[in-house]
Amino acid sequence: MATTVSARIATTANFWGDLPENEYYKSQGVRNSKSYFETPNGKIFTQSFLPITNTDTPIKGTVFMTHGVRKSEEYKDLPAFLFGESMGGMISMVMYFQSEAEMWTGFILSAPLIVIPQPMIPSKVHLFAYGLLFGLADTWAAMPDNKMVGKAVKDMEKLKIIAGNPRRYSGRPRIGTMREVVRVTNYIQDNFDKVTVPFLTCHGTSDGLTCPTGSEMLYEKASSVDKTLKLYEGMYHSLIQGEPDESANLVLGDMRAWIDERVQIYGSKCDTRA
Known part of the structure; x- marks a missing residue:
């Protein structure tokens, strides 16, 4: 057996x-x-x-930099690409908007959380009521629990591994977290037109955790000349860790091809915002 x-x-x-x-x-x-x-x-x-x-x-380039690596003497002249997945995609977008003009050559997003699915949108009345407590309720795990892991991972064997991670948070969303997610996703949507660097955004059409319409809106509204949208039919939220190997390798291959091509096109010390 x-x-x-x-x-x-x-x-x-x-x-x-x-x-x-x-x-x-x-x-x-x-x-x-x-x-x-x-x-x-x-x-x-x-x-x-x-x-x-x-x-x-x-090394041809650096992918997602933090703690000063981007500006270090060894890597500062290389092309620099942000990468963010899910809520990390949301954070990467904020990093991009708040960075110096020539900091990033471009970015790749995998199922970014930039539009909240309708069933997950918290009640404005509830958020307002909790807000009257002046921050005391921010750590309360009181938001609706939509059992997100099962909607994110398609491969059942990989789901067992991910669900068994002792570091994984499995409680209800916290009030302060959801308030910030609502605020930041609204901020990103209001600033789509300020995106000017090359980017690739990927989404599964059966994503039950973040809306593919978020990637579509970014693609449609961004001012970038070089922009790519990849929609993967029938794939779930976790494109890289949660799909069967064949599907995950397809996504990784598309990302690798995209970044290799941009490294060749833009080289070092490029100004992609001009």
């Missing part, structure tokens, strides 16, 4: 098996490092993945 994914998770050190962490990442062609930062609000965990390269395969 074949071993189930849930049983395998319970008997192995990591979801990929018993291979030591550094050896696993090396097999994937990356160097992995972890760090922790103490803040007034607690400890923050970070993890980085850098490509293993040699002089024969130089």
Whole structure:
């Protein structure tokens, strides 16, 4: 009898098996490092993945930069692309709007949360009422729970792995979080026309967590000359982690082809906003 994914998770050190962490990442062609930062609000965990390269395969560009990497001496002249998935797509859009004019060469979004699906839109009356408590209710997990994971992941074996993640938040959405999501998505929609850099936005037509219409609106309203919209028929929200391998590889292949072409077109020290 074949071993189930849930049983395998319970008997192995990591979801990929018993291979030591550094050896696993090396097999994937990356160097992995972890760090922790103490803040007034607690400890923050970070993890980085850098490509293993040699002089024969130089780095062509950087994808999603943070903690000063974008402006570091080693990488500052390379093309720079933001990447954001789901709520990360929403955050990437805000980063783009708030960055210096020549900071980013372009961006890729995967199922970005820039339009909230109708069943998930919180009641304005409820948000207003909670707001009368002057922030006291912001941490309350009191928003409607729409069981989002099942709507995001199509491959059932991968769903078992994702649902078994002990770090995954499984409670109801918090009031303060939903208030900010509403505010920020409205801000992004009001500023679609200010997008001028090249971008690729991808969405599954059966996404039950974020609206494909968000990607369509961005494509239609952005001022960018170089813009691409990819809609994947029947795919769910998690295009990369949650689809069967064949579908996920199709999406990754499209992203890779797009970014390789833009690196060739725009090169280093480009001004894509002119």
